[in-house]
Amino acid sequence: xxxxxxxxxxxxxxxxxxxxxxxxxxxxxxxxxxxxxxxxxxxxxxxxxxxxxxxxxxxxxxxxxxxxxxxxxxxxxxxxxxxxxxxxxxxxxxxxxxxxxxxxxxxxxxxxxxxxxxxxxxxxxxxxxxxxxxxxxxxxxxxxxxxxxxxxxxxxxxxxxxxxxxxxxxxxxxxxxxxx
Numbered sequence: 001x002x003x004x005x006x007x008x009x010x011x012x013x014x015x016x017x018x019x020x021x022x023x024x025x026x027x028x029x030x031x032x033x034x035x036x037x038x039x040x041x042x043x044x045x046x047x048x049x050x051x052x053x054x055x056x057x058x059x060x061x062x063x064x065x066x067x068x069x070x071x072x073x074x075x076x077x078x079x080x081x082x083x084x085x086x087x088x089x090x091x092x093x094x095x096x097x098x099x100x101x102x103x104x105x106x107x108x109x110x111x112x113x114x115x116x117x118x119x120x121x122x123x124x125x126x127x128x129x130x131x132x133x134x135x136x137x138x139x140x141x142x143x144x145x146x147x148x149x150x151x152x153x154x155x156x157x158x159x160x161x162x163x164x165x166x167x168x169x170x171x172x173x174x175x176x177x178x179x180x
Contacts, residue, residue, distance in 0.1 A: 008073040015062055023059075030058050030077065037078070041085040050085070057081050130177045131170050138163055139170040 006025070014022035034054035035047070043050045061077040069076075124144075128136050138158065141147045153160055 009067065012062055012065060012073065023062075026058065026062065027055060030054075033074075033078065034058070034081065037081050037085055041089055043085065043088070050088075053084060053088070054081055057084050126177065127170075127174055130173050134158075134162075135166045135170040135173070138166040139174075142167055143170075 008026075011022050011026050011029075015026065031051075034051055037054070038044060038047055038050045057080050058077055061073070061080050065073055065076055124140075127139070131139060137156070138152060141152050141156075142149070142163070147155075149160060149163055152158060152163055158166075
C-alpha cells in the first residue's frame with residue numbers, strides 16, 4: 001500500500017528514470033483493476049494469462065502516456081486494457097464460430113497417418129489377412145489414406161451406411177486380432 005503516498009505521475013516519472021521498485025509499485029496498485037476487468041469480460045477461466053496481458057498493457061501504457069492530453073493515467077490505462085480484452089474476446093468468438101462452421105471438414109481431412117512407421121507394411125499385411133476385401137478397401141482409404149466418406153462413396157459407388165458399417169467391423173476385427 002506504499003503507492004498511496006505517491007500519485008501516478010510521480011511513479012511514472014520514477015519508472016521512466018529506470019526505478020524498478022516504482023514499476024513493482026505500479027503493478028501492485030493496478031492489480032485490482034486488472035482483475036476487475038478480467039471479471040467484467042468473463043475471462044476468469046484464463047485469469048493468470050489475462051493478468052499477464054494486463055501487466056503488459058500497463059507497462060505499454062506507462063511508456064506511452066502523456067500528461068498533455070488532459071486524461072488521468074487510470075482512465076488511459078483502463079481504456080487500453082478494455083480495448084485489449086475486447087479484442088481477445090472477439091478473437092475467441094470468431095475462432096469458435098469458424099471451428100463450429102468447419103468442424104466436419106476439420107475432422108474429415110486431418111487424421112494422423114501412420115505410414116512413416118517402420119512396421120507399416122507389416123501392419124498392412126496383418127490387416128489384409130483379417131479383413132474382407134471390401135472392409136480392407138474402405139479401412140485403407142478412410143483410416144490410412146485420409147479420404148473422406150463422400151470421396152469413397154462417389155469414387156467406388158459404396159453406400160454411406162455400408163462404408164460406416166465396414167469401418168466399424170474392420171476396427172473391431174483389427175482390435176480383436178492385435179489383442180490376441
